[in-house]
Amino acid sequence: MIVGNTELDIKGVKFNSASITSKEAIQKAGLNWSVETVQYYLNNEPANGKFANCRSDTKECLGDVSARYKIYQNKYFFTLMDNIKSKFNNSSIDSAGMLFNGEETWMKLKVGTSNIFDDTIIHYFFMMNSFTGKTSCLYGITSMINNYVITLNTKQSRVWSFKHTGDKDREEESNESVTNINNYMESMNKTANRMYEEKIDARAILKKIFAIAKTDSDRIAGNTQWKIETVMNLYNTDTSIFNYKDTAWGLYLAIAKWKTESDALRKTETYNDNKFREQLIGIPELEKLQKLTIGY
Numbered sequence: 001m002i003v004g005n006t007e008l009d010i011k012g013v014k015f016n017s018a019s020i021t022s023k024e025a026i027q028k029a030g031l032n033w034s035v036e037t038v039q040y041y042l043n044n045e046p047a048n049g050k051f052a053n054c055r056s057d058t059k060e061c062l063g064d065v066s067a068r069y070k071i072y073q074n075k076y077f078f079t080l081m082d083n084i085k086s087k088f089n090n091s092s093i094d095s096a097g098m099l100f101n102g103e104e105t106w107m108k109l110k111v112g113t114s115n116i117f118d119d120t121i122i123h124y125f126f127m128m129n130s131f132t133g134k135t136s137c138l139y140g141i142t143s144m145i146n147n148y149v150i151t152l153n154t155k156q157s158r159v160w161s162f163k164h165t166g167d168k169d170r171e172e173e174s175n176e177s178v179t180n181i182n183n184y185m186e187s188m189n190k191t192a193n194r195m196y197e198e199k200i201d202a203r204a205i206l207k208k209i210f211a212i213a214k215t216d217s218d219r220i221a222g223n224t225q226w227k228i229e230t231v232m233n234l235y236n237t238d239t240s241i242f243n244y245k246d247t248a249w250g251l252y253l254a255i256a257k258w259k260t261e262s263d264a265l266r267k268t269e270t271y272n273d274n275k276f277r278e279q280l281i282g283i284p285e286l287e288k289l290q291k292l293t294i295g296y
Helices: 022-028 079-086 171-195 203-211 217-238 248-261 271-281 286-293
Strands: 035-042 047-054 061-065 092-099 102-114 117-129 137-143 148-150 159-162
Touching: 022 079, 022 092, 022 102, 022 148, 022 271, 035 061, 047 137, 079 092, 079 117, 079 171, 079 203, 092 271, 102 171, 117 171, 117 271, 137 271, 148 248, 159 171, 171 248, 171 271, 203 248, 203 286, 248 286
Parallel strands: none
Antiparallel strands: 035 047, 047 061, 092 102, 102 117, 117 137, 137 148, 137 159
């Protein structure tokens, strides 16, 4: 596994070949295992409607499910990547991996680049499979600017899902995904421009994003204040943000840089998994900033 601080491949295997297929990516990333649905038993009798998803190789339980649950095995689920790849010139499967010991598996496809102001944005389409029984399969777009991650919400869908309740036509999934990818990438400039036009008091906004409660201990309050000061320092000194000072877009970039490069003072066992997941489905601090400044 590759473990990094400033790339999207925090928990995964990165590929160097533009021609790699989803089948090859699954093999290289160690995702070539299957999941079995196993009946729960109570007093030696089958528990009505109670099943568990278990990895075939490690026998680890990944989540509880109902009898209606539809398993999308990795080898089937990720074949959609090959279809999406064929729709975008110069696209390539970038990386793949698993989170939480296989509860979720993912694959990422570089679909293209665009420009926002003077910066180049790299766009990735991702797929995330889930075996927990709690979440649907997720599809979406995440992007990188100046080597840090942005999950910019626009009026177009950035993340969408399909439920595990039956056979969904793969061509329908592909067409919907391609439409969403194109619509999202086209809408990014409009949202970035709106944030650039929104003049702000950066420190006042940060105090709302990183709110300190009266009941917080001195340690928690001090840690929260440290976050505010760290982001303010980036906002005031980073040369890549200088042209966007006093705007919501400038603060957005400062928070994105901090979230990509920062590390926890006290790491939990699942810290890297949770951080990577946020970089795909949405970074909470960036979402709060957008809602506080432009309303979505």
